[in-house]
Amino acid sequence: MLFNSIDFAIFLPIVFILYWFVANKNLKLQNALILAASYVFYGWWDWRFLSLLLFSTMIDYTIALQMEKRYNQNHRKLLLFLSLAVNLGLLGFFKYYNFFIDNFTTAFTFFGGTIQPNTLSIILPVGISFYTFQTLSYTIDVYRRKIEPTKDFLSFAAFVSFFPQLVAGPIERASNLLPQFHNKREFDKDEAIIGVKQIIWGLFKKVVIADNCAQFANEIFANHAQFSSATLILGVIYFSFQIYCDFSGYSDIAIGTARLFNFKLMVNFRYPYFSRDIAEFWRRWHISLTTWFRDYVYIPLGGSRVSRYKQIRNVFLVFIVSGFWHGANWTFIVWGAINALFFIPLLLSKKNRVNTDTIAYNKLLPSLREIISLIITYCIALFGWIFFRASSIKDAIEYIRGILKWDFSIEMLKIERFSFEIIPLILILLGIEWFSRNKEFPLFSTKPNYIKVSFIIAMILIFGSFSIPQDFIYFQF
């Protein structure tokens, strides 16, 4: 079920009413309703994969309980490996099987061998990368004795499948979300109002910015060979806003929806294009994934408290694995490596934590130095996005070559639009975000005011792209 669909517009009020008017007296009933709603939400896409979700839930629930019973560290480690093997095994099979077979075949052929590739026609279950990481965080934290395993299967199953963030995050930690399932939720008017505003803001980003940019970006990336440098630059700028608004829009709707049920999810994006260096960018972009890799991969490898060589190795490893998490394609790996290359100099010069505050705090405009830093950081991000969006490394290189042709003609696209037509909408978004950069999201306020919200509703009605519905990009990850 898509957040920007009529189905969800009907589903959400029904669940809300049942939750607060029927199940409000009983915690178990509240959790049971969340679980049922989550399975309906997920099954709406393909009910067959519910079994996978249930299997993953049962495995991690059982393993965590078994871990608690064992005092022998080796036994606990064995159980952790079992959890890792099952979860990553499923993820690996559904997401990476064909990639590895293809690459193995290519490598084998390269060295003169002959082999018949045995690829399979596999459907990638929506959200598998997200809920796998969420359940893994639970078993790892139980292993590390950071949290107690839960004995309440209903709460655990609801935690794993919680519908607002099930298919595209934020990837929640058990330490934050699971305890919320153990406590009865009371209706909180302020949180609910903030939630509604966050949903509206998320919708604005999705249907006004992301979906409009998508039409242009898709057209330009698909036919990049025939476009001028100016159009190609616009194409990657459009993609940068498409992916940002698509994904952060989804996160806003997810967090806002959770707020309606009095759940607090973690912030996933903090105005990443207002970053002054690439390290700051990664503290503001897909925060739930970045911190997941920090806590469960980077720090266990020694983080930055190791030799220089190992620091470089750790950063590369984390960024490349993070890239690979996005999809089974070399383009994502290169995207990760590019980000690592720009991150490492900051780390080695100990400048990776220079910009931890909000840019131009308490000022109307940034300084010239800050503007230059913003532009450089954005250009680095753009360079990475070319690889992220291109369908192959070859396409990405051709795209960059096309930009270097240095031809700045304005063009009409096949979608019967001039290449520059969406720029005013992007500028409106940037303006709104700039003046709200100290808030969690621009409409954040407990006051039930109408003016700003009405403006955003009008923008959605007038400029929202509804004729060509676009899936959320991160569903494919």
Place this chain on the structure above:
Amino acid sequence: MKNFVKYIFGLVLILVAFMYLLDFIYSNVYQNGAYRNKVMWMNDLKSESLDFVIFGSSRANNYIVPNIIFDKTGQRGLNLAIQASGPLEIELAVREFLKNNTAKRFFIQVDYSYNKETPDKTGQLSWLPYIVNNNVYKVFKPYGKEYFFYKHIPFYRYQMFDSRIGYRNIILSGLEKGLDYSPSRGYTESTGKLKIDKPYKFSLKDKQNPHLININEVCKAKKIELIYFTSPIYKPEGNFDVLKKHLPNYYDFSNELQNLELYTNPVHLNKQGASIFTELFVEVFFSNNIN
């Protein structure tokens, strides 16, 4: 909870108010603004008494130049063919034209879309702003529940087809960036170059089309001479004999003009091709009127 419900109710009211307001503005632009499509132009035609009118899709719109016909024969006519129209949209165009105007002869272009009975996804778009009119609505109504919502939910139709009838058209119309159909009397040029030299294949089912039957009846009642024809196609491969069987007064030009240079794609002529075809059209249908 009470305050929250009040807040939601307030937001819903704002949403509904915006929908009514925007519907009012957009509909007004489609009634009075600069022309963004041919239906807008056709709606402004009043008390025209013409010698002929051409109906059909872009395969008529890009093919017949009324000014050439006028120059050669003195016959006054319009090309009211609308891009992507199928038989349903053609019937609608015929009916809407006849509300305020009349003509002696109707030429209707039919082709591989002959069997289509439902609205065309693109062809319907020019008509959707006017679906609130009962005459337009009753043509679309049998073909899906969505048309009920397009008629009754304000602004919904503009939103669902925003890329074609949404804010872009409204802004351009408001800025007087309209399309002027009058100098060419409705003819629009197709641009581009046909590059692929291969047959254009299609297959028609042997059955009547209800919309064309309706057109036959309307023309009979109004005593308008009705002529069906098929415009040239580059290397057509199919069974237009079905059209000959079911349509009165049918002429097949599909095999004419088999010169690749005259096409922008296999089913559209360029400007030069349109001139040549219009001259052929004059010879066949206006031989008695040639000056």
